[in-house]
Amino acid sequence: xxxxxxxxxxxxxxxxxxxxxxxxxxxxxxxxxxxxxxxxxxxxxxxxxxxxxxxxxxxxxxxxxxxxxxxxxxxxxxxxxxxxxxxxxxxxxxxxxxxxxxxxxxxxxxxxxxxxxxxxxxxxxxxxxxxxxxxxxxxxxxxxxxxxxxxxx
Amino acid sequence: xxxxxxxxxxxxxxxxxxxxxxxxxxxxxxxxxxxxxxxxxxxxxxxxxxxxxxxxxxxxxxxxxxxxxxxxxxxxxxxxxxxxxxxxxxxxxxxxxxxxxxxxxxxxxxxxxxxxxxxxxxxxxxxxxxxxxxxxxxxxxxxxxxxxxxxxx
Numbered sequence: 001x002x003x004x005x006x007x008x009x010x011x012x013x014x015x016x017x018x019x020x021x022x023x024x025x026x027x028x029x030x031x032x033x034x035x036x037x038x039x040x041x042x043x044x045x046x047x048x049x050x051x052x053x054x055x056x057x058x059x060x061x062x063x064x065x066x067x068x069x070x071x072x073x074x075x076x077x078x079x080x081x082x083x084x085x086x087x088x089x090x091x092x093x094x095x096x097x098x099x100x101x102x103x104x105x106x107x108x109x110x111x112x113x114x115x116x117x118x119x120x121x122x123x124x125x126x127x128x129x130x131x132x133x134x135x136x137x138x139x140x141x142x143x144x145x146x147x148x149x150x151x152x153x
Numbered sequence: 154x155x156x157x158x159x160x161x162x163x164x165x166x167x168x169x170x171x172x173x174x175x176x177x178x179x180x181x182x183x184x185x186x187x188x189x190x191x192x193x194x195x196x197x198x199x200x201x202x203x204x205x206x207x208x209x210x211x212x213x214x215x216x217x218x219x220x221x222x223x224x225x226x227x228x229x230x231x232x233x234x235x236x237x238x239x240x241x242x243x244x245x246x247x248x249x250x251x252x253x254x255x256x257x258x259x260x261x262x263x264x265x266x267x268x269x270x271x272x273x274x275x276x277x278x279x280x281x282x283x284x285x286x287x288x289x290x291x292x293x294x295x296x297x298x299x300x301x302x303x304x305x306x
Contacts, residue, residue, distance in 0.1 A: 036218035038225055039234060052235050060237060061218040065189035068214055072191055081192060082205050084213060084245065091239040 006079035007149035008121030011108050019074035020103035020129075022066060024058055029098055032062040057095040063138055064090065067104050067129055074104075080147035082120050090140040094131070101132040109141065119151035159232035160302035161274030164261050172227035173256035173282075175219060177211055182251055185215040210248040216291055217243065220257050220282055233300035235273050243293040247284070254285040262294065272304035 026045075033042030037059035040047035048056040064087075096102065110124035122145055129138035179198075186195030190212035193200035201209040217240075249255065263277035275298055282291040 032218075036222045038222070039229065041236075059218075059221070060239075061214065061221055065185075065212075065214040065218065068212070069189045069191070076192065083194075086213075086242070086244040088242055089239070090241070090243070092237065 004078060004080040004147075006075055006146070008080075008111070008113075008123065008146035009149050010079075011111055011121075011123040011125075011144075011146065013108050013111050015108045017074060017106045018103065019106070020067075020070040021101060022070055023099060023101045024062070024066065024096060026056065026098035029056060029058045029062065029096075032065075033059055037061060053095055056098055058097075058100075060090070060092040060138075063092070063096050063102070063129065064140070066102060067127060067138070067140075070102075070104050071106065076144075080149075082145040082147060084145065085122075085143050087140055087142040090138070092138055094135055094137045096131065096137055100137075102129055102137065104129050113148070114145070119148055120145050121148055157231060157233040157300075159228055159299070161233075161264070161266075161276065161299035162302050163232075164264055164274075164276040164278075164297075164299065166261050166264050168261045170227060170259045171256065172259070173220075173223040174254060175223060176252060176254045177215070177219065177249060179209065179251035182209060182211045182215065182249075185218075186212055190214060206248055209251055211250075211253075213243070213245040213291075216245070216249050216255070216282065217293070219255060220280060220291070220293075223255075223257050224259065229297075233302075235298040235300060237298065238275075238296050240293055240295040243291070245291055247288055247290045249284065249290055253290075255282055255290065257282050266301070267298070272301055273298050274301055 030043050041051040041053045042059050045056050105128045107126045109126050112122055114120045125142050127140045131137050183196050194204040194206045194210055195212050198209050258281045260279045262279050267273045278295050280293045284290050
């Protein structure tokens with residue numbers, strides 16, 4: 001069985017990881033918007049100027065997906081991940097504009113072994129996403145499941 | 154100012170809307186995975202077979218984004234939307250596989266006018282997503298803001 005770099009034991013309560021630094025271009029925003037969230041302020045520059053946002057902004061689902069990608073690149077692809085049952089309390093605090101560079105600070109809030117599956121541990125993380133001006137643009141709390149390092153393989 | 158078909162008044166507590174019927178193909182799943190969530194079980198058929206899921210499944214973020222798209226097509230593009238402050242309690246209950254056809258039942262849980270912006274109303278919706286076997290694959294609760302029909306324009 002493949003050996004991973006990270007297991008449940010590597011996500012203790014209080015652990016903090018900073019990662020990211022990806023920039024969303026105008027094209028990235030419009031392309032995602034056309035496929036998944038074609039509201040005018042996500043796909044049409046001129047209509048966006050006339051909207052409540054005053055200009056083109058990224059779909060909130062795209063900023064969530066980008067945070068996911070940054071977590072994959074930072075450590076998740078090297079981790080014994082068993083997926084996620086869900087996410088809580090997503091808050092899209094400030095709009096994300098074309099050219100914004102985003103980073104994530106992830107803090108482990110809770111870590112426990114699953115009673116029903118003792119070879120798997122659950123982690124609850126706080127996600128804080130910031131732009132290049134260090135303004136917080138998003139908050140969420142997500143669950144992740146990981147195999148335990150000493151689980152029978 | 155553009156006149157819309159739907160305003161805040163069109164989303165009273167208890168209102169139910171059923172919509173959707175989109176199918177996620179293998180290509181849709183892999184393409185989203187490569188861009189936003191490249192875990193093996195979202196991008197690599199063979200690796201997915203060896204994973205805890207036993208086969209390729211869609212990223213949970215893609216199922217959320219697809220629900221968003223189905224809401225856009227059902228009514229949001231005809232509504233005086235003022236965006237969303239967030240979403241709560243996302244639960245990815247069952248995996249979504251290639252070829253699954255998904256639909257959404259949306260129920261209004263709460264509707265109130267914003268004290269700070271009395272021309273805007275807030276709606277809290279329960280989202281239930283089902284596959285073609287009528288199994289529930291996702292649950293979430295989302296907020297939406299809409300202009301009031303009689304707001305000064």
